[in-house]
Amino acid sequence: AQSVTQLDSQVPVFEEAPVELRCNYSSSVSVYLFWYVQYPNQGLQLLLKYLSGSTLVKGINGFEAEFNKSQTSFHLRKPSVHISDTAEYFCAVKADSWGKFQFGAGTQVVVTP
Template sequence: AQSVTQLDSQVPVFEEAPVELRCNYSSSVSVYLFWYVQYPNQGLQLLLKYLSGSTLVKGINGFEAEFNKSQTSFHLRKPSVHISDTAEYFCAVSADTGNQFYFGTGTSLTVIP
């Protein structure tokens, strides 16, 4: 089975500062990795995903994430955050076999003006 750990439950950051949201996973098989974002009072939507190929993945709204197989990590980064980035961010993993997605407990990003 797979599992996902998001160590930071809350991350406050000032506007225009860089941010990194951490995600580590465990799996004995090849995985696919995802970041979903949930804006206040909205449903979850895909931010970016890693399936194969380049380990640096770019997503919407200026976010990017890097897959590091040796460290089993998929950290999310943005060089300069905006107030509108305030949201809950979820890291998720699925295996290339099976149907399940495993989600982390989420990181609440608060951008401070």
């Protein structure tokens, strides 16, 4: 079985500052990794995903994430945040071709002027 740990439950950040959201996972097999964003009263929306190949993955809205196999991490970054980035962010892992998604508990990002 796999598991996902998001190390920060809440991250306050000033507008135009960089942000990093940490995600660690455990799995005995190769995994697919994802980051989703959830705005208030909405469903989750995919930001980016890692399947294989380059460990640096670029997604929508200026986000990127880096897969580190040795540290079993998949941290999400954005060099300059906007007020509109205020949302909940979820890391997820899928362990095999037909496996189910395992989501982390989420990180609430609050961007202030």
